[in-house]
Amino acid sequence: MTNKSRKLEYTYKFLSQIIKDNKNSNIEKYINYVKSLLYYVGKVSLSTLYLKYKGINLKQFKDIVFNNSLENLPEIFFDLESVFTSNKNISDEDKALIVTNIQKLNLEELEQICLGEMYQSFITSKERKYLGQVYTPKQIVIQMINEGINVEKIINNPYFKVIDPACGGGYFLIEAYKRIKEILLDNYDKILFKKPEMKEKLDRNIDSFIIENNLWGCDIDQFAVFMTTISILLKGKPNKNTKVNIYKLDFLLEGKSNIFDLIDYDRKQKNKDLSNIKFDLVIGNPPYIGHKKIDKNYRKELQNYYQDVYSDKSDISYCFFKKGYELLQDEGVLLYITSRYFLEAPSAKGLRKFIVSNFIIEFIVDFFGKKLFKGIGISPVIIKCIKEEFQKEKTNIYRFKDIKINAKKDIKIFVEELFNHYLIQSTGLSSEGWMLMNREEKELYEKIHNMGQINLNEICYCNQGIITGCDKAFIIDEETIKKENLDRTIIKSWIKNSGVKKYKMGKVEQYIIYTDLINDLKTYPNVLNHIAPFEDKLKKRRECQKGLRKWYQLQWGRRLEIFQGPKILFPFKAEANRFTIAYEEILCSADVYIMNLKNNLYGVSLEYLLAFLNSSLCEFYFKSVAKKVGEKMYEYYPNKVMSLNMRVGKEIKTIEQKVINITKLQQKNTECIEKTKVDDNVNNDIFGTIKDEIKFIDNYFYSLYELSEKQIRLIESTILNM
Ligand SMILES: C[S@@+](CC[C@H](N)C(=O)[O-])C[C@H]1O[C@@H](n2cnc3c(N)ncnc32)[C@H](O)[C@@H]1O
Numbered sequence: 001m002t003n004k005s006r007k008l009e010y011t012y013k014f015l016s017q018i019i020k021d022n023k024n025s026n027i028e029k030y031i032n033y034v035k036s037l038l039y040y041v042g043k044v045s046l047s048t049l050y051l052k053y054k055g056i057n058l059k060q061f062k063d064i065v066f067n068n069s070l071e072n073l074p075e076i077f078f079d080l081e082s083v084f085t086s087n088k089n090i091s092d093e094d095k096a097l098i099v100t101n102i103q104k105l106n107l108e109e110l111e112q113i114c115l116g117e118m119y120q121s122f123i124t125s126k127e128r129k130y131l132g133q134v135y136t137p138k139q140i141v142i143q144m145i146n147e148g149i150n151v152e153k154i155i156n157n158p159y160f161k162v163i164d165p166a167c168g169g170g171y172f173l174i175e176a177y178k179r180i181k182e183i184l185l186d187n188y189d190k191i192l193f194k195k196p197e198m199k200e201k202l203d204r205n206i207d208s209f210i211i212e213n214n215l216w217g218c219d220i221d222q223f224a225v226f227m228t229t230i231s232i233l234l235k236g237k238p239n240k241n242t243k244v245n246i247y248k249l250d251f252l253l254e255g256k257s258n259i260f261d262l263i264d265y266d267r268k269q270k271n272k273d274l275s276n277i278k279f280d281l282v283i284g285n286p287p288y289i290g291h292k293k294i295d296k297n298y299r300k301e302l303q304n305y306y307q308d309v310y311s312d313k314s315d316i317s318y319c320f321f322k323k324g325y326e327l328l329q330d331e332g333v334l335l336y337i338t339s340r341y342f343l344e345a346p347s348a349k350g351l352r353k354f355i356v357s358n359f360i361i362e363f364i365v366d367f368f369g370k371k372l373f374k375g376i377g378i379s380p381v382i383i384k385c386i387k388e389e390f391q392k393e394k395t396n397i398y399r400f401k402d403i404k405i406n407a408k409k410d411i412k413i414f415v416e417e418l419f420n421h422y423l424i425q426s427t428g429l430s431s432e433g434w435m436l437m438n439r440e441e442k443e444l445y446e447k448i449h450n451m452g453q454i455n456l457n458e459i460c461y462c463n464q465g466i467i468t469g470c471d472k473a474f475i476i477d478e479e480t481i482k483k484e485n486l487d488r489t490i491i492k493s494w495i496k497n498s499g500v501k502k503y504k505m506g507k508v509e510q511y512i513i514y515t516d517l518i519n520d521l522k523t524y525p526n527v528l529n530h531i532a533p534f535e536d537k538l539k540k541r542r543e544c545q546k547g548l549r550k551w552y553q554l555q556w557g558r559r560l561e562i563f564q565g566p567k568i569l570f571p572f573k574a575e576a577n578r579f580t581i582a583y584e585e586i587l588c589s590a591d592v593y594i595m596n597l598k599n600n601l602y603g604v605s606l607e608y609l610l611a612f613l614n615s616s617l618c619e620f621y622f623k624s625v626a627k628k629v630g631e632k633m634y635e636y637y638p639n640k641v642m643s644l645n646m647r648v649g650k651e652i653k654t655i656e657q658k659v660i661n662i663t664k665l666q667q668k669n670t671e672c673i674e675k676t677k678v679d680d681n682v683n684n685d686i687f688g689t690i691k692d693e694i695k696f697i698d699n700y701f702y703s704l705y706e707l708s709e710k711q712i713r714l715i716e717s718t719i720l721n722m
Contacts, residue, residue, distance in 0.1 A: 008109045011101050012118065015041065018094050019122050027127055034122045035223050036089040038115050039080060042230040044102045045113050046073065049238055052107060065099050072240070076229050080222065113234055115227035116169015134373040135168050136285045136337055138175075140382070143413050145175040147384060148281045148335045154183040155190055158198055159213050161277065163327065164284040165251040165320055167217035170228030172283050173246075177235055180214050181206060207236025216245040216279070252319045253301055278329040285337045286320035288378065291347075309354050313347035315339070321351060325358055328387045334359065340366060340381040343434045344627035346639065353431040359385035361426065363396035365413050366436050369631040370400050372411070377630065382413060394423040397436045433625055441718065444711050445624040448617060451705050452645020459604055460595045462638045463562050465588035466512065469541040469555030473534035474513050481511060486526050490517045492563070493584075497571040497591040502578045502614055503659070503690075504666040505569075505586075512587050516557035521550075528552075556590075563587045566606050568595040568613070570641070575632045576719070577622065579613040581606060581663060593638050602648040607659035612646050614694075617701040620715040649704045655697060662693045 024030040047064040050056045056072050063069035070077050120135050154160055164172040184206060192199050201209050211232055219225050225248045232244055291313045302310045306319040317338050324334045342348035365382040372380050398419040422438040437445060468474040475494060492514050499506030513527055521528050531552055543549040563585055570579045572591045597606050612618050622644060627635040669686045702712050
């Protein structure tokens with residue numbers, strides 16, 4: 001990678017200073033300003049390049065940069081001129097400075113200008129979140145491009161076609177351009193030996209050749225298309241007739257069966273050459289947009305067209321796999337960096353099946369919870385698939401080690417220091433979820449799973465906690481109860497996710513007004529007074545609008561019984577297994593799940609079940625199939641928890657007693673901590689005993705499952721790093 005020269009570095013800094021000086025607190029206005037500025041920078045950079053190559057004269061140059069002349073500029077400037085009204089936004093003084101600065105750059109420096117990179121550095125994570133645009137770190141882009149485009153492929157086919165279906169700032173295409181140019185130049189003789197007819201094409205203008213024959217991209221966002229187009233046009237010797245294949249379109253829906261129908265439409269001209277194009281490489285970072293953020297009608301259309309991969313709760317990124325597949329040549333490569341959620345998400349079942357049935361999966365690089373994108377909480381995978389009908393026996397997995405690295409930009413995929421490399425059986429990639437474990441882990445997982453005698457679904461129910469629809473109206477504290485003299489018969493203890501710990505519950509500090517018990521609101525005047533200020537908001541809840549709830553009722557109050565008897569509680573998201581038991585009535589929020597025993601098959605008690613769920617063995621077992629959503633964060637999706645199998649030993653009573661003991665000690669420990677007067681030794685004693693009891697249970701399950709020392713070590717070391 002070439003580093004930026006001092007002059008170019010200075011230009012970037014200088015532009016960012018102009019932006020800082022014009023910072024607007026209104027996000028939309030600010031983003032618009034940044035775009036206008038970049039629109040102008042694009043104009044100046046391109047016309048400077050034209051001037052240097054004597055494609056235009058000084059007068060024409062001045063007309064472009066100071067008098068808004070669009071003559072001599074590519075079509076895309078016409079489309080955007082009115083949108084970015086650059087002239088009004090940017091002062092004449094700033095314009096003059098921009099022109100002076102850019103004119104100082106030499107050809108090599110001009111070529112390095114990447115508007116997308118500037119854009120990313122000028123907008124902060126706040127704006128990025130607002131726009132939902134995340135761009136891939138440059139180092140990763142380069143490595144992916146090197147994986148997708150190799151010397152042999154280009155020598156055999158100089159017309160190798162690459163498409164980035166959601167090109168954003170154009171990083172992938174810019175790197176593809178560099179890579180292809182380097183290969184073409186380095187292997188010039190070899191190519192001409194094989195294909196003498198290439199001589200004239202490559203000699204005439206190699207840059208135009210690459211831009212027209214190798215690179216395709218599209219994006220739904222007009223400005224992304226602009227940035228990519230200009231950054232590409234800045235490469236090499238300009239040719240005003242060069243046709244850039246970057247289009248503004250919805251890759252998934254517009255043009256449906258053939259995106260090029262739409263391209264024809266978009267360009268308002270027929271270009272017959274495009275009608276039958278298939279690509280050799282589909283590469284990029286497709287957008288991830290969950291079902292909640294997608295317009296209902298758009299979702300319906302996706303469901304209709306992408307039935308096999310896109311269902312109820314799917315992410316839009318899943319459709320990019322199918323569309324990518326459709327556009328690929330046989331043996332073509334699809335190489336995406338995308339959120340790792342699809343490996344385990346239940347809503348990606350169709351996608352997993354689609355990939356396995358239609359591609360060879362060459363490798364998966366799993367960042368395993370490590371977040372890679374600035375300001376966005378997503379951990380990615382890079383997946384390389386080849387369009388082939390048969391599946392290879394093994395798939396390469398590169399799993400990120402739990403290592404602290406300072407600069408994410410330095411991540412080198414595949415290297416041993418950062419990634420564990422191993423092969424897995426491709427047949428093990430079932431549509432139920434992809435377990436990317438190594439052989440020992442997989443064997444151990446299977447042993448635990450197969451030795452389980454009872455499936456948790458057989459012995460208990462699992463329910464989600466309560467959704468009030470407006471916590472401010474229903475959740476209160478003791479002081480409010482007293483002050484407003486609220487009727488205690490409908491007030492219940494309330495606990496949230498953070499209050500649910502391993503064998504332990506936090507102190508109850510909040511309460512819920514369980515209004516579902518009310519028949520006639522008038523008989524609860526104080527409660528009415530309390531919730532009345534929220535009436536308008538409460539009436540707007542979907543269930544109220546549909547007439548399913550009275551305005552004062554809870555949105556999803558559940559059945560009270562599930563909170564009443566003894567039950568196990570667990571948080572939806574947690575770093576480790578955090579199950580606890582509650583004997584008394586306690587109600588909880590929707591980020592907590594509740595397990596109630598429905599029978600006592602095999603004599604299993606709630607305490608025994610709890611011991612199993614909190615054991616290290618179970619933690620390894622569950623995390624092997626769970627959805628990892630952060631560096632050390634898992635989703636305790638109830639269906640996944642309930643699909644675990646449990647082995648039942650003879651010592652149920654002993655284990656029960658241990659659990660009761662731990663629970664009591666944990667309670668005592670909390671009390672000790674609360675009454676700060678208790679000396680530390682007592683605390684340490686209690687803590688030590690709890691640890692011993694937990695160890696006892698761990699060992700009990702190890703021996704019940706007949707694990708070897710090696711397997712125990714594997715569990716203990718793995719869960720530490722999981
Ligand atoms: C995650 S960004 C990736 C950009 C770029 N590939 C990169 O990694 O730097 C996703 C891009 O997808 C674009 N996009 C969203 N929906 C799209 C669609 N249906 N068709 C084409 N592009 C879309 C967004 O405008 C955004 O620029």
